[in-house]
Amino acid sequence: MTDPQPATPLRVTISCADLDASLACYTDELGFRLDMIMPADAPRMAELSGYGLSLGLRRVEHAAHPDDAEGGAETIPAERDAVASTDWIVGRAGMQYRDLIPGRWDGRVIASHIRIPEGGPVPDYVHYHRVGFQMIFCRRGWVRVVYEDQGPPFVMQAGDCVLQPPTIRHRVLEASPGLEVVEVGCPAEHETWRDHALTLPTSERRPQRLFGGQRFVRAVATEAHWQAASASHCLYRDTGIAEATDGVADVRVLRANSEQACSAPAWLPEGGARFVFVLRGRLRIHGVDGALRELSADGACLLVGTDASKFEAVDADTEWLDVCLSPQALQS
Template identity: 40%
Template sequence: MNITVSASILPDAAIEGVQGFLIPMSCTDLPATMQFFIARLGFRLDAIFPADGPRTAILSRGSFTIRLGLDVQDGLQTLQVLCDDPSDTPGETRELIAPNGVTIRLVHANPPMRLPETRQQLVLSHAGDAAHWSVGRAGMRYRDLLPERHGGAFIASHIRILDGGPVPDYVHFHKIRFQVIFCRKGWVRLAYEGQGEPFLLEAGDCVLQPPEIRHRVLESSAGAEVIELGSPAEHITMADHDMTLPNARYDAAHDFNGQTFVRHVAKHAAWTPWKSPGFIASDTGIGRATRGLAGVRVVRPSMAGQQAARMHDTEFCFFFVLAGSVDVSASGQQWRLEPDDSIAIPGQLRYAFANCSADLELLEVTLPADFPLA
């Protein structure tokens, strides 16, 4: 049964007094169909009529009600049933057929994160006038920095919020392996589970969003920009209708599915030598917070004109130019990267940085952390 509702006829206000939903189903054997829904799916019988020759039965479970009828002509043909884990239910299959022919599909009520196999490739993204920006959630503009998503394993987005003010967000969480938000311009006001009062994420700051931490975006400055990287590329976002943010502050070592929350404030950053001589880096602490899963740093040359020949053996390596410019060469090609350009470099590929401007700043994201955690 297909139901189509035209947006032009939807009322402005919610309908008062709604108590549940009644779904019609046709059947030819009423007793057998009733027994299936009662015994197998936990429904209860609420009504049956007429008494001298039953042709209709009303069954319910919670606020969901079905009307089984010998006279129903166009009833529901497929019913999805939420289960704790349908694959582990002894003796069950993922699909059942009820006596009335309705297909019962057992689906996961809390589906797990699915991580595709990483397919690395060299990906260059320029931010010039030809760059494509799409309109995403809440009117935000998105520039895709990794169009083929490394096979679905990673996503990298440059996001702009054109209009400042309150953001129509809600308390939610993501089923992810890794996610970092880096503020590129302006500010965003955020609330996170266990972190006390909301705070401003300002240019140069970043947060690690551990798996399933509840959070909410409250407001932003006009023209705010963030760089968001996550794995996997397609992940489930779940609303939390029970938690209110802000809430009480947790212990700093509170574990969120194997990670701890990180708020890195750029003005408090400490700079130490990078892996390549002639460069320094500011560590965000994300390597330690993820137990080595991912590393996020901001990298600078110690002086103009620095060069570095590099190769890594990581699952993911990504650079975004925050300021200045640099020549990057790999596979016999060379590119000049300017602000807002980015490059993803696969493992085991030799590459080099050259002609670094004195004001060069690179955002570096790697999986795994690719540097000592001490």
């Protein structure tokens, strides 16, 4: 499409039953360009432009089916609705998503288990998210990515983690067969905008640049050191995300220092929430209300306030991803 865009394009909104099919028709056949899509895990709206038009596509909503509660995370109180779904659905750029917090705590936080079964080049594009907080943890396999002002493309291996600060431009380039990542973001629904003008990698590398008050972080698992969390019988490796976000969020990988219950580490801010994803082994979470929840590998739950008093590693090799979100993150 070569015709210039007018300063004030005519606005048209169209409802459709199948957003993917409609997108393919307007972009591949009619020559419109995709500008925005949301939400990434199950798109229901998109913004396109071309021929003097600003075109909004809106998927017709259908009645939601009950969440499948088999496998995944353990149930916690209904207001948190944190039973991980067992369903995989196709989202943005053909990636498959499993919802780890279907209720999303009234839209405050989303956690997605994302996979690319076949691997190879990923049909992604340079884009950014209008989001308050977002991190990616590589669960299995590897993925090659590139970020604005962060140098050439690099490969994330299992155990690696990145902080994607608000509006940083980035692109997923290639993945191993069976790639899996865990993504946590606030708010639960946010816009993904395509940047048609920027080419990555950018010519200048600026690792200290701030995006929305946050700095890009790449935490490499093989370079990390395990530390003891005082008086909690836990070991942890830090990602540097707390410092880079000025306390908006704290992301660490934890393991029990011994086969006994350990107190919940103290870095959860008052009024915040804790997302837990088990990487290996089995983890028991003892609630202050006496409730006992047991999660196995790939199980997840959202803990709010003082829901958890003790973590117990059932197996000697138990490890879990611990994402603590401040009230500031949850209000973004």
